[in-house]
Amino acid sequence: xxxxxxxxxxxxxxxxxxxxxxxxxxxxxxxxxxxxxxxxxxxxxxxxxxxxxxxxxxxxxxxxxxxxxxxxxxxxxxxxxxxxxxxxxxxxxxxxxxxxxxxxxxxxxxxxxxxxxxxxxxxxxx
Numbered sequence: 001x002x003x004x005x006x007x008x009x010x011x012x013x014x015x016x017x018x019x020x021x022x023x024x025x026x027x028x029x030x031x032x033x034x035x036x037x038x039x040x041x042x043x044x045x046x047x048x049x050x051x052x053x054x055x056x057x058x059x060x061x062x063x064x065x066x067x068x069x070x071x072x073x074x075x076x077x078x079x080x081x082x083x084x085x086x087x088x089x090x091x092x093x094x095x096x097x098x099x100x101x102x103x104x105x106x107x108x109x110x111x112x113x114x115x116x117x118x119x120x121x122x123x124x125x126x
Contacts, residue, residue, distance in 0.1 A: 001023065001024070001025040001026050001098065001115045002023070002024045002025060003021055003022070003023050003096050003097070003098065003115055003116060003117035003118075004021065004022045004023075004024075004117055004118070005019060005020070005021050005094065005095060005096045005117035005118060005119060005120040006019070006020050006021075006022075006120055007019040007020045007120060008093075008094060008120030008121045008122045008123075009121075009122070009123070010123045010124075010125065011086055011122075011123070011124055011125070012124070012125050013086060013087055013088055013124055013125065013126050014085060014086065015086050015124070016082070016083060016084045016085075016086065017083045017086065017122060018080055018081070018082050018083070019035070019080065019081040019083065019094055019096075019120060019122075020078055020079070020080055021033065021035075021078065021079040021080070021081075021096030021117055022076075022077065022078050023077055023078075023079075023098065026098060026115075027077065028072055028074065028077050028078070028079060028098075029052065029053065029054065029072070029074040030052055030102040030103060031052050031098045031099060031102055032049060032050065032051050032052050032098070032099055032104060032105060032106040033049065033050050033070070033072065033079045033096060033097070033098055034046065034047075034048070034049040034050075034096070034097045034098075034106055034108075034112075034113055035047040035048045035049070035070060035079075035081045035094060035095070035096055035097075036094070036095045036097060036110060037090075037092035037093065037094045037095070037122075038092055038093050038095070038119075039091065039092045039093075044095070044110050045061070045092070046061050046107075046108035046109070046110075047060070047061055047064055047068065047081070047094070048060045048061065048064065048068055048069075048070040048081060049070065049106055049107065049108070050070045050071065050072055050079070051105060051106075052102065052103055052104070052105075054074065056071070056072055058070050058071075059107065059108070061108070063089075064083075064090075067083065067084050067085045067086075068081060068082065068083050068084070069081070069082040069084075070082075079096055081094065081096075083122070086122075086124045087124060088124045088125065088126045089124075090122060090124050091122060091123050091124050092121075092122060093119040093120065093121050093122075094119065094120050094121075094122055095116050095117055095118075095119045096116070096117045097110070097113035097114075097115060097116045097117070098113060098114065098115040099112055099113055099114055099115075100114035100115070
């Protein structure tokens with residue numbers, strides 16, 4: 001399984017970015033997906049998750065609730081993290097992740113995920 005995260009960049013506070021996560025070797029609709037972020041010297045932090053299936057229940061960290069939206073385009077086999085009203089404290093490397101098994105529910109713990117993308121840097125300037 002290979003996950004490829006992209007879409008990061010430099011943006012001013014209040015701006016928006018959309019991150020993408022493409023997967024090879026897995027049909028994303030059968031898998032929950034999570035997004036995490038990490039800054040140097042700190043633990044990887046949960047951002048958002050979406051359940052498997054067509055509907056896709058979503059779950060967010062309190063710090064991003066109302067600003068970020070996780071979604072999935074099953075036809076493109078791609079997951080997204082839409083980030084609006086960005087703040088300097090959102091600066092981090094962002095990772096997408098999948099669990100090892102299909103049709104399982106995942107939550108905010110990195111240990112629940114087996115496969116990780118390489119990360120994409122998001123920098124928000126004040």
